[in-house]
Amino acid sequence: HFFYRHARLMGLVTLWLGVIFLAGVWEFSAKQLRPCHPRMNVMFLKTHKMASSTVMNILFRFSEKHNLTLALPAGEGYHLGYPQRFMAHFVEGFKTMGQKVRLWVQKIMPNATIYFTILRNLVSQIRSKNVNEFLASPWTYYNLSENIYNIYAMNYMWFDFGYDNNAVDTEDYFQSVIAEIEQAFHLILLTDYFDESMVLLKNTLCWDLDDVVYFKLNSRSEDSIQEMTPESKEKVKEWCSLDWKLYQHFNRTFWRRIEETIGLEKLAQEVNLLRMRQEELMELCLLDPKPVDKSRIKDRKLQPFQSGRANILGYNLRQDMDNATLRACLSLVTPELQYVSYLYAHQFPDKKKKDTAFPLWWR
Numbered sequence: 001h002f003f004y005r006h007a008r009l010m011g012l013v014t015l016w017l018g019v020i021f022l023a024g025v026w027e028f029s030a031k032q033l034r035p036c037h038p039r040m041n042v043m044f045l046k047t048h049k050m051a052s053s054t055v056m057n058i059l060f061r062f063s064e065k066h067n068l069t070l071a072l073p074a075g076e077g078y079h080l081g082y083p084q085r086f087m088a089h090f091v092e093g094f095k096t097m098g099q100k101v102r103l104w105v106q107k108i109m110p111n112a113t114i115y116f117t118i119l120r121n122l123v124s125q126i127r128s129k130n131v132n133e134f135l136a137s138p139w140t141y142y143n144l145s146e147n148i149y150n151i152y153a154m155n156y157m158w159f160d161f162g163y164d165n166n167a168v169d170t171e172d173y174f175q176s177v178i179a180e181i182e183q184a185f186h187l188i189l190l191t192d193y194f195d196e197s198m199v200l201l202k203n204t205l206c207w208d209l210d211d212v213v214y215f216k217l218n219s220r221s222e223d224s225i226q227e228m229t230p231e232s233k234e235k236v237k238e239w240c241s242l243d244w245k246l247y248q249h250f251n252r253t254f255w256r257r258i259e260e261t262i263g264l265e266k267l268a269q270e271v272n273l274l275r276m277r278q279e280e281l282m283e284l285c286l287l288d289p290k291p292v293d294k295s296r297i298k299d300r301k302l303q304p305f306q307s308g309r310a311n312i313l314g315y316n317l318r319q320d321m322d323n324a325t326l327r328a329c330l331s332l333v334t335p336e337l338q339y340v341s342y343l344y345a346h347q348f349p350d351k352k353k354k355d356t357a358f359p360l361w362w363r
């Protein structure tokens with residue numbers, strides 16, 4: 001009787017192991033055979049001075065290629081309420097009221113949406129004139145009571161995620177925010193490894209290489225920047241300690257994700273392909289091998305918005321292109337405001353146009 005009972009148990013266990021094994025084999029072969037499907041629902045949190053305009057350009061081109069609907073700023077504006085917290089009625093066509101930011105975003109995005117953003121190392125990002133003087137004695141210049149007008153001077157990445165940039169940095173607080181960000185975002189990319197980020201994005205979203213090929217947008221001219229001294233590089237990590245820890249954390253998760261998904265060897269190959277394609281397109285489209293000073297941009301409609309005193313560079317296109325090539329090249333160099341203006345006019349033909357003129361192109 002004892003043997004009989006155990007034999008039955010053993011039989012059951014063996015049967016289960018068999019079923020689990022078969023399910024594993026089936027899933028493995030299904031993964032090998034089934035090509036992934038490009039993700040069409042994407043939410044990008046635009047962060048400042050972190051190559052976010054280049055990412056936006058990638059998203060704009062993808063949305064045109066697949067005729068997708070964009071959440072565009074309502075009325076005459078170009079921002080979704082920044083620096084206020086996001087609300088759904090900042091998006092053209094949404095009128096609902098009375099909920100929290102996360103719910104607002106969920107209200108306008110479908111359930112199966114990939115949420116992502118991009119961060120940059122403080123040391124490479126903060127290159128404004130007078131940065132060293134500022135960091136030598138920041139409290140001389142920084143006034144806590146100025147509140148929202150201070151956001152670029154302390155922990156602005158923290159602010160862009162919707163948190164208090166003046167908050168006291170304690171381990172518990174830091175960890176609780178990180179946990180919230182990790183819950184809300186599927187992917188955090190890095191400006192400092194932009195090409196690697198584009199490969200990771202392409203693989204996560206199952207897009208093509210050409211979807212993430214780009215020209216670098218919104219770069220500052222050399223005479224608009226001041227590099228940090230070695231002392232400032234150390235001081236900024238203290239002054240913006242929340243941002244510094246945030247960046248370090250997501251730098252680690254970025255490389256972990258690469259290792260778990262693509263692997264370093266394949267990453268290097270794909271980055272290489274991306275750069276080759278980028279060079280090919282630059283030769284095809286551009287008059288100059290590098291972005292040029294705003295005064296040298298011949299077509300004013302291709303001049304990027306000039307924020308502050310910095311000189312923001314742009315591009316001149318070659319003249320000798322057929323219509324289809326010109327259209328493709330234009331979309332790669334069109335600055336953000338002009339592109340938003342164009343997409344808005346296209347998506348809402350009956351509404352009043354935004355006032356930034358965009359290059360005329362044929363649809």
Ligand SMILES: Nc1ncnc2c1ncn2[C@@H]1O[C@H](COP(=O)(O)OS(=O)(=O)O)[C@@H](OP(=O)(O)O)[C@H]1O
Pocket residue numbers: 047048049050051052053054124125127191192194215216217218219220221307
């Ligand atoms: N592909 C790529 N790789 C590395 N860095 C890049 C890339 N594209 C843009 N950039 C740099 O990003 C800075 C502009 O960022 P944003 O577009 O976010 O600026 S803005 O806030 O929208 O004005 C700006 O940095 P600075 O030149 O230091 O100002 C750009 O040079």
